[in-house]
Amino acid sequence: MSDTLVHPSEQSATKRLLNDILRSREIAIALVLVAVIAAATAKNPSFLFSANGWRDLWLTPSILVLVAIGQAVVIITRNVDLSVGSILGMSAYLTGTLFVDNPGLPIVVVMVAGAALGLLLGVINGALVAFGRVPALVITLGTMYIYRGIVLTWAGSNRINASDMPREFLNLGTQSLLTIPVLTIIALLALIAVGYYLSTARGGREMYAIGSDPDAADLYGLRVKRRIIAAFALCGALSGLAGVLYAARYGTVSSSAGSGWELQAVGAAVIGGVAIFGGSGTVWGAAIGAMLLLTINRALPILGVPDFWQRAVVGALIIGAIVLDRWLSTRQERKLLEARDEE
Amino acid sequence: MSSRSTAPVLELVDVRKTFGSVVALANGSLTVHPGSIHALVGENGAGKSTLVKIVAGLYRCDAGDFRFRDAPVDFGSTAESKDAGIAVIYQEPTLFPDLSVTENIFMGRQLLGSGRRIDKAAMHDEASAIFTRLGVKLDPRRIARGLSIADQQIIEIAKAISLDAHLLVMDEPTAALSGVEVDRLFAVARSLRDEGRGIVFISHRFDEVFSLCDTITVMRDGDYIATATTAETSVDAIVQQMVGREVSDLFPKTTAPIGDVVLEVKGLQSAGVFHDVSFQIRAGEIVGLAGLVGAGRSEIARAVFGVDRYDAGSVTLAGRSIPGGNPRAAIRAGMAFIPEDRRQQGLVTEASIARNIASVIRDQLTRAGILTSRAENVAAGPWAGRLEVKTNALSMSAATMSGGNQQKVVIAKWLATKPRLLIIDEPTRGIDVGTKAEVHRLLSDLAGQGMAIVMISSELPEVLGMADRVLVVSEGRITGEFSRDEATPEAIMHAATAQAEEASA
Numbered sequence: 001m002s003d004t005l006v007h008p009s010e011q012s013a014t015k016r017l018l019n020d021i022l023r024s025r026e027i028a029i030a031l032v033l034v035a036v037i038a039a040a041t042a043k044n045p046s047f048l049f050s051a052n053g054w055r056d057l058w059l060t061p062s063i064l065v066l067v068a069i070g071q072a073v074v075i076i077t078r079n080v081d082l083s084v085g086s087i088l089g090m091s092a093y094l095t096g097t098l099f100v101d102n103p104g105l106p107i108v109v110v111m112v113a114g115a116a117l118g119l120l121l122g123v124i125n126g127a128l129v130a131f132g133r134v135p136a137l138v139i140t141l142g143t144m145y146i147y148r149g150i151v152l153t154w155a156g157s158n159r160i161n162a163s164d165m166p167r168e169f170l171n172l173g174t175q176s177l178l179t180i181p182v183l184t185i186i187a188l189l190a191l192i193a194v195g196y197y198l199s200t201a202r203g204g205r206e207m208y209a210i211g212s213d214p215d216a217a218d219l220y221g222l223r224v225k226r227r228i229i230a231a232f233a234l235c236g237a238l239s240g241l242a243g244v245l246y247a248a249r250y251g252t253v254s255s256s257a258g259s260g261w262e263l264q265a266v267g268a269a270v271i272g273g274v275a276i277f278g279g280s281g282t283v284w285g286a287a288i289g290a291m292l293l294l295t296i297n298r299a300l301p302i303l304g305v306p307d308f309w310q311r312a313v314v315g316a317l318i319i320g321a322i323v324l325d326r327w328l329s330t331r332q333e334r335k336l337l338e339a340r341d342e343e
Numbered sequence: 344m345s346s347r348s349t350a351p352v353l354e355l356v357d358v359r360k361t362f363g364s365v366v367a368l369a370n371g372s373l374t375v376h377p378g379s380i381h382a383l384v385g386e387n388g389a390g391k392s393t394l395v396k397i398v399a400g401l402y403r404c405d406a407g408d409f410r411f412r413d414a415p416v417d418f419g420s421t422a423e424s425k426d427a428g429i430a431v432i433y434q435e436p437t438l439f440p441d442l443s444v445t446e447n448i449f450m451g452r453q454l455l456g457s458g459r460r461i462d463k464a465a466m467h468d469e470a471s472a473i474f475t476r477l478g479v480k481l482d483p484r485r486i487a488r489g490l491s492i493a494d495q496q497i498i499e500i501a502k503a504i505s506l507d508a509h510l511l512v513m514d515e516p517t518a519a520l521s522g523v524e525v526d527r528l529f530a531v532a533r534s535l536r537d538e539g540r541g542i543v544f545i546s547h548r549f550d551e552v553f554s555l556c557d558t559i560t561v562m563r564d565g566d567y568i569a570t571a572t573t574a575e576t577s578v579d580a581i582v583q584q585m586v587g588r589e590v591s592d593l594f595p596k597t598t599a600p601i602g603d604v605v606l607e608v609k610g611l612q613s614a615g616v617f618h619d620v621s622f623q624i625r626a627g628e629i630v631g632l633a634g635l636v637g638a639g640r641s642e643i644a645r646a647v648f649g650v651d652r653y654d655a656g657s658v659t660l661a662g663r664s665i666p667g668g669n670p671r672a673a674i675r676a677g678m679a680f681i682p683e684d685r686r687q688q689g690l691v692t693e694a695s696i697a698r699n700i701a702s703v704i705r706d707q708l709t710r711a712g713i714l715t716s717r718a719e720n721v722a723a724g725p726w727a728g729r730l731e732v733k734t735n736a737l738s739m740s741a742a743t744m745s746g747g748n749q750q751k752v753v754i755a756k757w758l759a760t761k762p763r764l765l766i767i768d769e770p771t772r773g774i775d776v777g778t779k780a781e782v783h784r785l786l787s788d789l790a791g792q793g794m795a796i797v798m799i800s801s802e803l804p805e806v807l808g809m810a811d812r813v814l815v816v817s818e819g820r821i822t823g824e825f826s827r828d829e830a831t832p833e834a835i836m837h838a839a840t841a842q843a844e845e846a847s848a
Contacts, residue, residue, distance in 0.1 A: 008484040009467070016484075200460040202453050209439045209450050216437035221400070221422025222451050279441035329488075336489025 006339045025273025026285045033292045040299035047302060055181055059174075060298065061291040062183040063249065066242040067261055068268035069187075069194050070122075070235030072286035075269050076198070077231045078211040078278030079129060079136035084239040084265050086147035087121050088258035091243025093151055096160025096253045099169065107169050114244035115237045121147060122236015126229030144262065148255075155255035162251030173249035183245050187287070190238060195283045207231055211278025267314070268293050271321045275329075293317075350413050352377045352510050352541035353398065358407035360393050367393040369565035371407070375510065375541040380532060382552040382573075383545045385562035386585055386803065386836075391545050394562070395514050398543075399431040400424030412509060422451070430503030434515040436495035440488040445470045447487050448501050473501045477531055493524040500531055511535060512543040517551060529555050547635050547840050549578045561585055579833070586803060586832035596809055597787050602626030605795035606678075606764050608647055611656035616642045617819035620656070624764065624795045629786060631810030631830075632799040634839045639819040640799045641683060644766045648680040649673045661763055679757035681750075683768040683799075699752055750782060758789075765789065768799040783809060803832050817841050 008016055021027055037057070041048040048054060067084050074081045091114040098110050125143055129136045162170060175182045198204035206227050210217045217224050247253050272289025274281030293314065300310040351374045358371040368390040375381045385391050396402045397409065400418030409416055411427055418424040424431075438447050445466050446453075454469070456462035470483035479497050487498070496516055503511050513532070517525050532555060536542055546552055552559060553573055561568040561584040568584045604623045611620040617639040624630050632640045645651040647658050652668040659665065660676045670680075750770065757765065770786065771779040786809065790796050800806050806813055813830045815823035815838035823838025825831075 006485055007482045009471075009482045202451070202455070202459075202461065205442075205446060205453065205461065206451065208442060209446075212439035212441040213437065216439055219401075219421055219433070219437050220451050221420055221425050223422070275441075279439065333489050336486075339489075 006336065024285075026282060026288055029272055029285060029288050029292060033288060033295060036292065036296055036299050040302045043304075044302050047299070051179075054179060055176060056298070057295065058184040059181040059249075061294040062181065062187040063242045063245050064261070064264060064268060064290040064294060065184075065187040065287045066190055066238045066245070067265040068272070068286040068290040069191055069283045070238035071262075071265040072269040072272070072274045072281060072283045073194065073198070073207065073231045074136070074235045075266070075274050075276060076211045076278055076281060077207045077228055078214060079228065079231065080140065080266060080276075081122075081125060081136065081232060081235050082140040082262045082266075083121070083125060083144040083147055084235065085258040085261035086144050086151065087118050087236055087239040088243040088246060088261055089253075089256065090121070090147055090151045090154075091115075091117050091240040092246045092253045092257045093155050093160065093243075093255065095244045095247040096164055099165045100160070103166065107166075107172065110169070111241060111244050115241045118240020118243065119233050119237040121240070122233040123229060125236065126232030129232065130225040130228045148259070151257075152255045157255075159255075160247065160253040165247065165251070169248055170251055173245070173251070183249060186241075186245065190241070191283060191287050194234070194238075198283060203227060203230060208279055211275075211280075213279070264293060265290070267318050271317055273321070273325070275325055276322065289321075349377055351375060351410075352412055353543070354408070354410040355394065355398070356408040356410075358394070358397060358404045358409060360397060360402055360404050366565055368397070368404075370567055371397075371562070371565070372567035373543070373560055374570070375543055376558075377509070377541050378536055378539045379558060380536050380542045380544055380556045382556035382559040383543055383562065384547070384549075384552060384559060384581060384585060385568075389562040389585075390565040391562055392514065393565075395431060395512055395543075395545065398424065398429060398510075398512055400429075425451075425506065428507070428509040429512065430499075430506050430508035430510070431512045432496060432499040432503065432514065432516055436492065436499050438487045438490070438495055438498060441486065443484055443486055444481060444490075444498060445483040447498055448473075448483075448505055452506075469505060470501065473504050476504075477501065478527065493528075496528065500528075504535070508540065510541045510543070512545075514545045515547065516544075517546060517548065525551070549581065549840050552581075553578070578837075582833050582836045586836055596629075596783070597791060598811075599627040599787075599791040599793070601628050601811070602793060605661055606647070606797075607659040609657045609659075611643065611646060611653055611658070613642070613646060613651070613653040616651075617646070617816075620819075620821055622814055622821065622824075624797055626763070626793045626795050627790050628811045629790050629796045629798055629809055631806035631813045632797060632816060633801075633803070633806045633813055633835050634816035636801055638816045638839065640816045641768050642819075643816065644680065644768060644797065644799060647673075648678060648766060650680070674760060674762075677761070677763035679760055679762035679765045681753050681757060681765070681767040681770070699756055751785070754782075754785065762794065764795045764797070766797045766799075769801065770798060771800075771802070771805060779805075803835060806830070806835070807832065815839050 008019075011019070037048060046053045048057065067088065071081060071084060094117055095110055095114055098105055098113060121143070125136075125140055128134070128139045128143070132139060172182055177185060198207065206217070206222050207230075209220070209222060210224055210227055214224065243258065246257060250257075268290035269281070269286040270276055270289070271292060272281065272285030272287065274286055274289075296313060296317070297310065300313060305313070353373065353375040355371055355373045358368060359366075360368040360371075371390055371394045373381070373383065373394065383391050383394070393402065397404045400421045400423050403417065403419065411429070416427060418427070439450065442450070445463075448470055449466050453461045454465045456465070467483050474481050474483065474497075477497060477500065479494075481494060481497060487495070490498070500511075511532075516528060529551075532542055532544070544552070544556055556573055558570060558572050559576060559581060560570040561581060563585060571580075603626055605626050606624040608623075609621050612618055620643055622630075632644070634640050642651065646653045646667070649658075649665065649668055649670040649672065657664060658667070660673070660678055663676055665676055665678070666672050673680075754767075767786070770782050783805075786796055786798065790811075798806070798809060800809075807830055810830070811827050813823075813825045813827075813835060814821055815825070815835055817839050822841045823835065825834055825838075
């Protein structure tokens with residue numbers, strides 16, 4: 001057992017890969033997800049086997065997946081971004097306004113605009129955290145209210161309605177490609193790109209290093225400020241993109257769009273095995289966590305669980321994930337220390 | 344030694360670094376040649392660490408020449424220093440526990456394959472090659488969490504090798520290593536020297552310095568003192584240079600009549616921390632506990648007081664046996680302990696002075712379980728007055744006071760328990776010179792009134808000036824005991840740097 005921890009190189013590459021996958025948090029959370037889907041489908045087969053059921057399964061979590069990916073990157077650097085819901089709201093409202101003012105605007109331009117707005121707001125977050133030397137929790141709690149305040153002032157009591165936006169854009173929210181919704185495909189592409197960056201680029205690995213031990217990162221001479229700003233910028237851009245997709249999917253955007261999403265995104269990342277103290281976890285885990293979070297919400301009513309317990313289950317899931325994290329890491333540490341004594 | 348003729352890899356001349364009004368490094372000079380292992384020695388606070396941090400790029404020097412490989416440099420960050428080819432191994436290695444050993448070695452300068460993607464296979468191969476060369480069995484794929492200090496240092500060295508560093512600085516690398524691990528480290532250091540790299544080696548262990556290094560530079564009080572080759576100098580000469588200063592009459596020590604044994608410690612033992620510690624303290628006596636930082640002095644004091652548990656041995660205070668691991672019992676029996684880090688462990692800085700002083704005798708002040716500020720003020724008044732704590736009111740917050748006055752409040756707090764034995768850890772650390780003398784006078788007065796005092800101090804002049812008797816701790820053992828007349832800086836330094844093996848032999 002401890003051999004796989006202490007001497008992983010003694011195993012063949014395939015066995016190592018298999019071991020990594022089987023022991024990963026992502027696979028555990030995916031199994032829970034499969035179990036939830038299976039239970040709900042057993043009770044009501046249309047949960048999975050109807051065209052609508054299949055589409056909802058993928059479509060419902062797609063926007064949260066985008067936000068959770070960004071959140072996971074920020075948490076990996078031992079920070080947190082509570083302003084993602086406000087960024088999403090602002091970007092969604094921007095999307096509507098752009099279409100109202102310029103009806104013929106290409107969809108891609110709007111997407112880029114939403115992502116660029118998010119990027120800007122994310123850079124502001126990152127710069128405040130990196131240069132202010134104040135915990136990200138406090139900074140982004142502040143910007144969460146500030147950004148929301150801007151949306152409220154901007155939108156007032158106006159709301160963007162489906163009729164304000166072009167039909168092709170709204171179709172984006174419901175269209176499918178080979179039975180997989182387009183929004184899901186967009187989220188999946190973002191997931192692959194960010195996941196690839198985190199595991200194979202210097203910048204990505206440095207984000208893990210910064211989250212694992214910020215003081216050591218300083219001693220290593222890593223460009224900590226730059227990486228932290230980049231993490232927040234990425235998170236902001238993904239939230240901005242999510243805002244555009246939100247407008248396409250729901251058709252109506254009020255000034256409160258995206259309220260409460262920040263906590264769902266943090267919850268998704270934590271459930272997916274992203275350590276809240278940084279340094280470990282993957283965006284894949286966060287994505288599966290987001291899917292589990294929203295799928296449970298849809299599955300519990302089908303299973304006949306009362307409203308109160310639906311929320312409690314989500315809470316228990318989050319607490320359980322954190323307790324499991326602590327337990328796994330102390331167990332791993334103990335095993336490594338025991339292995340050291342044996343040598 | 345043929346490398347003497349070549350240009351030095353590192354040259355520091357009259358380098359200066361101050362923090363506010365504190366001069367950390369007044370006049371640092373160091374010249375390291377390629378293919379040489381250069382020892383840097385000096386007491387705690389001599390400025391060695393500051394010098395290392397300047398070389399590492401953590402600090403910028405205020406004045407002086409800093410040349411590396413024949414070019415003037417001024418590093419603004421650790422990255423610049425590393426890029427130039429300087430690797431620093433700190434006493435306590437800093438690694439990323441969540442990442443693999445390989446990633447720890449290459450972090451920040453990973454090998455890149457096509458498309459600027461990290462080439463993991465190549466990194467694993469290189470890490471394995473380095474470990475083979477170092478003769479260590481360490482799996483490059485395992486995560487760094489749970490590695491021993493020795494293995495962590497191996498990773499630091501592997502980092503330095505993969506960096507192809509021209510200069511390797513090792514800041515007390517052997518402090519936490521066992522004999523075998525030290526040998527392994529030295530073998531590596533010698534092979535790096537033979538490749539023509541320059542090495543700076545900081546250590547308090549003279550046997551190591553003399554067996555490994557070819558040149559020795561001595562520092563004292565932030566100043567460069569002397570440089571000599573190992574062949575030309577001796578341990579005695581080095582110790583002389585390290586301490587060479589007069590014990591000033593800053594210390595108003597008055598001799599007090601020595602009474603009965605107050606504290607008796609027998610065979611105290613805690614695995615991996617200290618071993619077989621026995622000593623007696625008498626009434627009216629100030630006993631200095633000297634030794635290097637990390638020798639185990641504070642740990643012994645904490646165990647005697649009952650904060651930390653111990654495996655074997657006994658503590659007796661005035662004939663009564665004190666149970667281990669129970670500070671309340673120690674306080675009741677008449678023991679007081681003033682920790683080194685008083686802001687964190689000795690004082691509630693947000694609370695008022697009166698509340699701080701009264702805090703340990705709170706139980707005696709309560710009426711029906713209710714504690715009033717009035718009762719606290721009444722109880723605290725005489726103590727604060729006696730110590731001349733210079734504050735306007737007892738209700739003032741402790742955080743706003745100077746370090747010296749904070750120290751006096753902590754002492755007052757413990758005096759309120761009317762102790763028979765006072766253990767005080769680094770009584771004057773972080774206190775200005777004037778207040779130091781006041782704290783010293785206070786300790787002297789208390790001893791005069793018959794209190795037994797154990798004073799832990801890293802400042803040799805303070806120990807020599809204040810103590811009636813000096814116990815020297817090295818690597819968790821008492822390696823020397825000197826009366827006031829016998830205690831000389833040289834004798835204490837010798838005992839403090841003695842290896843545990845020698846002491847028990």
